[in-house]
Amino acid sequence: MNRRAVLGIGGAALVAAGLGWSIFEPKRPGKLLRSRAPLPKPFEARLVVPPVLQGDQIVQREAELRILPGLTTRAWTYNGSFPGPTVVSRSGRPAAVTHRNQLSEATVVHLHGGHTPAAADGYPIDYLLPETATTMAHHGDMPMGDVAKGSRTYTYPMAQRAATLWYHDHRMGFTGPAVYRGLAGFHLVRDDEEDALPLPRGERELPLMITDRAFEEDGSFRYPEGDDEYMNGVLGDVVLVNGLPWPVHEVDPARYRLRLLNASNARRYRLELDPQPPGGRAFVQIGSDGGLLEKPVRHDTLEVAPAERFDVVVDFGRYRPGTRVRLVDRDGGDVMRFDVTGGGRGDDSGVPDRLSAGAGPLPPAVRTRTFRFNRAANGMWRINDLEYRPGRALARPRLGEVERWRFVTDFHHPIHLHLNHFQVVSRNAAEPGPYDSGWKDTVDLRASEAVEIAVRFTDYTGTFMLHCHNLEHEDMAMMADFTVE
Ligand code: C2O
Ligand code: CU
Numbered sequence: 001m002n003r004r005a006v007l008g009i010g011g012a013a014l015v016a017a018g019l020g021w022s023i024f025e026p027k028r029p030g031k032l033l034r035s036r037a038p039l040p041k042p043f044e045a046r047l048v049v050p051p052v053l054q055g056d057q058i059v060q061r062e063a064e065l066r067i068l069p070g071l072t073t074r075a076w077t078y079n080g081s082f083p084g085p086t087v088v089s090r091s092g093r094p095a096a097v098t099h100r101n102q103l104s105e106a107t108v109v110h111l112h113g114g115h116t117p118a119a120a121d122g123y124p125i126d127y128l129l130p131e132t133a134t135t136m137a138h139h140g141d142m143p144m145g146d147v148a149k150g151s152r153t154y155t156y157p158m159a160q161r162a163a164t165l166w167y168h169d170h171r172m173g174f175t176g177p178a179v180y181r182g183l184a185g186f187h188l189v190r191d192d193e194e195d196a197l198p199l200p201r202g203e204r205e206l207p208l209m210i211t212d213r214a215f216e217e218d219g220s221f222r223y224p225e226g227d228d229e230y231m232n233g234v235l236g237d238v239v240l241v242n243g244l245p246w247p248v249h250e251v252d253p254a255r256y257r258l259r260l261l262n263a264s265n266a267r268r269y270r271l272e273l274d275p276q277p278p279g280g281r282a283f284v285q286i287g288s289d290g291g292l293l294e295k296p297v298r299h300d301t302l303e304v305a306p307a308e309r310f311d312v313v314v315d316f317g318r319y320r321p322g323t324r325v326r327l328v329d330r331d332g333g334d335v336m337r338f339d340v341t342g343g344g345r346g347d348d349s350g351v352p353d354r355l356s357a358g359a360g361p362l363p364p365a366v367r368t369r370t371f372r373f374n375r376a377a378n379g380m381w382r383i384n385d386l387e388y389r390p391g392r393a394l395a396r397p398r399l400g401e402v403e404r405w406r407f408v409t410d411f412h413h414p415i416h417l418h419l420n421h422f423q424v425v426s427r428n429a430a431e432p433g434p435y436d437s438g439w440k441d442t443v444d445l446r447a448s449e450a451v452e453i454a455v456r457f458t459d460y461t462g463t464f465m466l467h468c469h470n471l472e473h474e475d476m477a478m479m480a481d482f483t484v485e
Pocket of ligand 2: 381412413414468469470473474478
């Protein structure tokens with residue numbers, strides 16, 4: 001049987017049965033890529049929290065990671081780890097991060113969710129060339145933006161609320177492979193409003209980056225570069241949390257704050273705890289992409305599309321000590337496990353009914369624009385029938401104005417806007433959905449849906465990106481410039 005047959009419907013059914021993945025949900029984008037290395041056993045690795053960045057320098061370099069038992073994985077990393085170091089900054093205090101590129105190829109750094117001037121936003125052709133670069137060998141006749149060699153300092157004003165942001169590679173046409181190889185990390189913004197709340201903190205605050213990967217026999221990441229069969233998105237058969245397969249973490253019977261980030265290229269998760277605590281509503285959502293909600297929202301299930309963040313509090317005190325609580329993907333399999341211990345100090349944390357002053361609804365929009373996300377006959381992904389071309393703005397909003405943007409899809413697309421967070425105002429001409437609360441920068445659209453958002457363009461003029469965050473779609477041209485004037 002050739003590989004095509006293995007991955008065809010019949011073969012995939014066997015694969016799916018064997019792995020416990022249900023890959024036939026029609027709305028699910030992407031195609032399963034199987035590992036050639038033996039799959040690790042779940043719940044053997046201990047969860048690791050990524051280190052906090054000390055100083056202000058990040059070196060992009062290759063490193064050998066220990067992900068699978070007995071094998072090493074050569075990865076592209078920020079400072080030698082995957083996820084990269086967590087950058088922690090303070091609202092209102094500018095943060096400057098200097099990236100040095102010791103890889104063999106050009107990179108671009110984007111702070112996802114950052115309210116960032118265009119020059120530091122990681123425009124996809126603002127390349128950071130390797131220290132050793134002599135030419136732009138891999139880029140042929142692609143246009144070039146603001147190019148730096150060796151190192152670049154990205155300065156972020158941080159005039160934004162406390163939120164769970166993340167940084168990742170954003171190079172033109174190569175974001176999927178670069179992120180897959182390891183170029184992703186958290187960037188947490190803190191502020192006084194949030195500090196004043198009695199939320200779980202310290203060891204009880206866990207940033208959790210969820211990704212899926214497939215592995216080659218030698219332990220390296222397996223990615224089907226240039227294989228048209230995967231233009232719909234690459235799905236791996238191993239779920240990593242903070243870079244380790246299906247890890248386990250011991251928790252006290254107490255509240256924990258989980259900052260969930262789906263950093264997968266294409267996989268969506270429907271997360272649940274198994275078992276559910278008595279009475280359900282295990283996830284108390286306190287924040288979304290753009291920081292705290294006005295009031296908590298309780299969920300049994302969280303649907304998390306690529307690039308979305310859900311900031312939730314889970315009270316493991318609702319379980320009997322000794323319970324092993326799996327975090328599972330209802331559409332896939334296991335994600336990780338929390339083992340509830342009997343001990344630990346007490347719990348003086350809480351989730352107040354009022355979390356944040358919020359900002360209220362935005363003033364009425366001065367205009368409405370429609371963006372259609374669909375696939376062309378040649379297989380390329382497009383916005384308003386156009387493949388991405390740097391320098392061609394599909395919209396020119398004016399600084400300070402509020403606009404209503406309408407997104408319409410043919411297929412499942414998580415849609416991301418740079419520069420400003422937005423509010424979802426409607427979904428399929430009805431109320432926003434259960435996962436649309438608060439300030440968002442990425443909104444998940446299933447096939448044939450229409451979502452309207454309200455956004456105010458503030459503080460910075462210049463050119464920014466609107467794109468699908470299925471990274472295979474993004475690389476296959478589902479991206480557009482908009483220029484704030
Ligand atoms: Cu997370 Cu334009 O990206
Ligand atoms: Cu898409």
